[in-house]
Amino acid sequence: MRTIPLITVSLLALAVLAAAGCNRQPTPTTGGEAKAPPAAATEAPRLDEHSYAEPDKVKTKDIALELNVDFDKKELSGSATYTLDWLDPKWGKLVLDTRDISIDKVVGERADGNWRDLTYVLAPTPDKILGTKLTIAAPERNKRIRITYHTSPNASGLQWLTPEMTEGKKTPFMFSQSQQIHARSWVPLQDTTMVRFTYTAHVTSPKDVMVLMSADNDPKAVRDGDYSFTMPQAIPSYLLAIAAGDLVFKPTGPRSGVWAEPAMAPKAANEFSDTEKMMETAEKLYGPYRWGRYDILVLPPSFPYGGMENPRLTFATPTAITGDKSLVSLIAHELSHSWSGNLVTFARARDAWLNEGFTTYVEMRIVEDLYGKERADMEKIVARNELKKEFTDANRDLQPLAVKEGVLKDPDDNLTGTVYTKGAWFAEFLENRFGREAFDAFLRGYFDHFAFQSITTEQFADYAKANLLDKYPGKVTQAEFDAWLHEPGIPATAPQVTSARFDAVDAVRKAYLDAGTLPTAATTSKWTTYEYVHFIEGLPEVMKPEQLAQIDGVFHFTGTPNGEIAQRWYPLAVRSGYTQANPAIAEFLTRIGRRKLIMPTYSALVKTPQGLQMAEQVFAKAKPGYHPITSGSVAQVIADAKSGKTQ
Incomplete structure (x- = not known):
């Protein structure tokens, strides 16, 4: 140089x-x-x-x-x-x-x-x-x-x-x-x-x-x-x-389509065939799509994120393609960025919730419109349960929506639970208090007012005061509004969501944990990704290997092509000493480079000497296919473990 x-x-x-x-x-x-x-x-x-x-x-x-x-x-x-x-x-x-x-x-x-x-x-x-x-x-x-x-x-x-x-x-x-x-x-x-x-x-x-x-x-x-x-x-x-x-194009609508490698393109176009409907739903709620075309580029599995909202061309992980459209909310999310993020952008990394929080809220509105409220509610519950695990006393400074200057050392270190889930939860709180019709009008006006601008949390707060709090007095106090922005954790005013389908999953899990009774195929035949995820997340942190073998005999989680299931099952397998899953774990970590999906398993592996050795061996093989962002994250987890920083 x-x-x-x-x-x-x-x-x-x-x-x-x-x-x-x-x-x-x-x-x-x-x-x-x-x-x-x-x-x-x-x-x-x-x-x-x-x-x-x-x-x-x-x-x-x-x-x-x-x-x-x-x-x-x-x-x-x-x-x-x-x-x-x-x-x-x-x-x-x-x-x-x-x-x-x-x-x-x-x-x-x-x-x-x-x-x-x-x-x-x-x-x-x-x-x-x-x-x-x-x-x-x-x-x-x-x-x-x-x-x-x-x-x-x-x-x-x-x-x-x-x-x-x-x-x-x-x-x-x-x-x-x-x-x-x-x-x-x-x-x-x-x-x-x-x-x-x-x-x-x-x-x-x-x-x-x-x-x-x-x-x-x-x-x-x-x-x-x-x-x-x-x-x-x-x-x-x-x-x-x-x-x-080597990329080819397949249309999904008059102004949308999929770019992918030739073998992937037909599967991707079929999985994302609702893209045009998603665009129409978002336009109905929040105004015209202002970017011309909306195409999706399906990248190799090494892509470090689920999706990236690059305007006119969303980059997407192939791990969202499951054959049953159960994970297409990822596309709803990236499309929603065309209003929240790409159109109205956060001014600083510590304002990231303005992008991701409102985008996640709009995503859920699209999912509710196309796939029903029940599915939207299940997705919300999964995200909120993850937030509860992510929020700890050690990261309280990163839990307010308005993170203070100097707290966020690396802009990649924002808490997912804060910028995505808490931000969307705040929007839902405002919707509940002001009513959906009034809040939709507010959000559409917000996107129009700040179109093609980058703004701070303070600017949003001023706009909301003038166009929500003062316009509809008595609905939300300034203290309630400010608590969401400036306090860690989730305010007591947060609206709660329940799911009858998750209640049924809870009953199945309880029957196994209490009496060893496993469900029949008929019981779970209509389960979706989110029900399987909820089932695993409710299991104890550590179980007996023979218990996991029994569960595997019914659900066949080991070797699953579904990354959302794998990222929860494999850490449990590692913690529980279920070594029968090790070959599938190694294959999964080598094949997939999406950070969200693989980091939980690496983090579980490095906590024991045997696991750390396996993590190093797998990483050495997988690293050439990882994105530098992913490689850096894995290398740091391994380095921390070897230096004794991992608890």
């Missing part, structure tokens, strides 16, 4: 860069050397604690990408051209976020249309979480600046799969995962949700590879290794996405 470009530096540029320096940055000299600035230099407080960018001084309006996909080198290379809005007429530098990116050249467009080299400095020591600060001297406040660069094979936001790691086994695969702050590993940019930009891209690749982006993908695009994209709506950096592989 070059720290200083070998160019002649103007005295003005030097002065600007030196004045902008902090004790993390060297000051450039005309000879290419780097000298540290005075020790007294300090860094100004950041607007976003997880970004070096200075969006109050200068903002990116548009990015034009020219990229080449190189599978042999496992890198993207090319350039990014930024159209800038200089908000401070006296400012003369552009600060960008990077991580493991090599900068080859930086140039700025002058008023006469000519481009000239600009001086830049990369901080000498990368921050473990934030990456490397890039400061560009721009005393002329260039309207456009271009960076030529290439990524690292270890970029945290990209995964490169060999053909053997794909379903087709013939073509390599690459995909991005930019959320939360991983876009900076494949594009130098203002990697903060406070900045929204449009973008265009020209991408070249091997001719047998189809390239897609979070933009205007053409279902009829010719696979020729040369692709162009436009994203006309302004988006935050975490929604910047790219994928390349």
